[in-house]
Amino acid sequence: MFKQLFSTMNDVLEEIAGRYPLAEGHERKDLEDQLAMLKSMSDVCIEEWLLFEEKMGKLVYTGKPQPEVPACVATLMPAAVQDEEANESFARGQGYYKLYMFTQAVEEFEKLVRQQPDFLLARIYLAMGYLRLGEYGEAYRHFQFLLPLTDNSKIRAITYNAMGCIHAQNQNMDKAYEYFKMAYRSDPTCVDAAFQLVGWTKRQ
Template identity: 50%
Template sequence: MFKHMFAVMNEMLDHIIANLDQAKGNERQELLDQLAVLKSMSDTCIEEWLLFEEKMGVLHPKPATALVDAPSPALGDSQAWREAYERGHGFLKLLMFEQSIEQFEEAVRLQPDFLPARFYLALCYMQHGDTGEAYRHFQFIIQLSGDSRLKAVAYNAMGCIQVKKRNLEKAVELFMLAHEQDPDLDDPIRNMQVLTGETGSLQMGSGFPH
């Protein structure tokens, strides 16, 4: 259901991107109206997903050993970390990675076990060129997450970092771990094909549900 909905939303957005610059008058206004609707739908999905994750966290708390040093967010911080997370997404859409990092860091500080925020923080660090920080956060995700898809995407991204460092054997090991976690994720297999000299480029994280 959600996959089909986002496929339609992406199709609409592609149409807007392709035509907005050339559109004039009523046609341009119509495209802007459609963009506003898509933005509203996206914001609603994020908000509802955050609420769902929050409730799931109550039913399935993380192991105490994994969070022994993590400060518990104060009661008044609940809204603060959610707002920081949403601001981080906003900056990320604008490719403003430094600002995204600041916001996702704040979200992670207030809610250390909310892994989607940590995942996007790691991706922003990668885009900003700080692969060391990115790698550290991906390792943290693997230790904490019980979700095989999220672990697979994290392993895959770590493999891409190792490729950039020319540690190809380690990269292959990580791509294999990603494939073991989630055989349905295509990126690790594609990345191993890239390493063997076949055509294509590294795929870092297209399997993560945005």
């Protein structure tokens, strides 16, 4: 079905390309309208494909939906973006992350933090990418790097959360609980995703 659709779209595009250079008046306007329609169809196909890939990635990666980076991360964006180039690189990495393409996300964020070591939000995504890939040592190293660089309560909560998750994955439950408590003290609004990540039940 899709092969036939794109074959037809390509045929129409080739016809437009052949006629457009010599077209004038109403004919040129008609060709421009057809071109705009093709562009709209292409945009819809790409958008739907990205949505499908995101849903598929959630199932293919581990067989069940995975939690996202805590929602409170979004509030850090305005202070984190340093310049246009960094913004574009961050957007690419974040896009990979949202599509559960964690290897590509890590590669993008590694380049970014090498260029801007104090871009803390990029380092959070880098560390979370390593965490999703199961590379707990690398993830832990980047989270440790974050702590002395910021007094931001949300960043510290996210970091303590993730470090607690890593300890829980390694069956160091007392240490995990200690980090979860520190996360909660730092910012209670940023802890739920981490508890879900390891199926942790908060102790009273």
